[in-house]
Amino acid sequence: MPEKPKDNPTEIAADPGTTGSVPVEAAPAQGERRHDYLLTLVHEFRNPLAALAGAVDILEDELRPYLDPEKREFFDIVEISLVRLNQMLDEMLELTALEGREIKLNYEVADVAALCRDVLAEYEPRAEVFKVTLNRIKAEGDLPKVECDPELITRVIANLVSNAVKYNKPGGEVTVSVSARDGNLRVAVADTGTGIPEADFAKVFTRFYRAPEVRQRKIAGTGLGLVIAKNIVELHGGEMSFASRAGHGSTFWFAIPVKRPEITEAKNDETGS
Numbered sequence: 280m281p282e283k284p285k286d287n288p289t290e291i292a293a294d295p296g297t298t299g300s301v302p303v304e305a306a307p308a309q310g311e312r313r314h315d316y317l318l319t320l321v322h323e324f325r326n327p328l329a330a331l332a333g334a335v336d337i338l339e340d341e342l343r344p345y346l347d348p349e350k351r352e353f354f355d356i357v358e359i360s361l362v363r364l365n366q367m368l369d370e371m372l373e374l375t376a377l378e379g380r381e382i383k384l385n386y387e388v389a390d391v392a393a394l395c396r397d398v399l400a401e402y403e404p405r406a407e408v409f410k411v412t413l414n415r416i417k418a419e420g421d422l423p424k425v426e427c428d429p430e431l432i433t434r435v436i437a438n439l440v441s442n443a444v445k446y447n448k449p450g451g452e453v454t455v456s457v458s459a460r461d462g463n464l465r466v467a468v469a470d471t472g473t474g475i476p477e478a479d480f481a482k483v484f485t486r487f488y489r490a491p492e493v494r495q496r497k498i499a500g501t502g503l504g505l506v507i508a509k510n511i512v513e514l515h516g517g518e519m520s521f522a523s524r525a526g527h528g529s530t531f532w533f534a535i536p537v538k539r540p541e542i543t544e545a546k547n548d549e550t551g552s
């Protein structure tokens with residue numbers, strides 16, 4: 280069984296030895312220069328990548344009929360790698376925007392348990408491939424609707440469920456629990472998977488972290504999903520953390536305020552008056 284996550288977020292933050300609470304605010308602390316540098320870097324990669332993709336397309340069209348099947352596979356490898364590189368650049372751009380707090384939240388009143396259900400339905404086929412059972416949502420009592428950006432919160436849930444599936448074991452399970460306490464809505468995604476080695480806890484919310492075993496097994500991913508997710512949650516005034524035991528499983532959770540933070544409301548009031 281995965282280690283039961285602690286309910287009090289401050290307890291988790293105060294105990295870095297056994298949990299993975301590492302503030303992502305630390306990442307852009309080196310200031311705007313790093314932010315601009317990253318943006319430039321990402322944009323600079325775009326053109327050569329597009330040129331490469333175009334050239335490979337032309338070569339492929341011309342050469343494919345003359346190549347035996349094993350050699351044709353090289354083109355597939357190049358194409359998959361190009362797609363992944365572009366995805367990485369998209370994620371880096373998004374992360375840079377999130378860290379620079381340039382993303383505006385489109386607040387709506389959302390039923391977060393329903394968002395979780397949608398994500399679970401979406402991941403059902405993938406879970407079948409990994410031979411993992413997605414359990415029904417555990418919703419505690421009457422859950423309040425939440426003021427949040429439903430699209431971004433869905434992305435957070437999707438990353439956690441995706442991880443819980445792909446870093447699981449055949450025959451394993453994933454359970455999503457939703458509860459409300461002290462004005463916050465909390466979503467926890469528990470799995471019976473590989474868990475995370477304690478020595479790596481501090482790295483989990485850092486860019487491009489991927490456990491050695493995951494790299495070895497060549498499970499697809501870029502190591503940016505959790506950093507993006509944590510940034511989205513913090514943009515909502517919430518927090519995210521995890522508890523994990525290597526070989527037994529993990530529980531990743533986040534909590535966001537049911538009401539949008541006052542600071543945004545005050546701004547709206549001012550503009551309205």
Ligand SMILES: Nc1ncnc2c1ncn2[C@@H]1O[C@H](COP(=O)(O)OP(=O)(O)OP(=O)(O)O)[C@@H](O)[C@H]1O
Pocket residue numbers: 438442443446447470472473474475483488489490491493499500501502503504505506528529531
């Ligand atoms: N539920 C989990 N169980 C075990 N390891 C996990 C779990 N979630 C994350 N990890 C570890 O943390 C790493 C980072 O996760 P993250 O979601 O940020 O990136 P990713 O899944 O590798 O790629 P992507 O950017 O596509 O999400 C993973 O590669 C994996 O090693």
Ligand SMILES: [Mg+2]
Pocket residue numbers: 438441442500504505
């Ligand atoms: Mg991921």
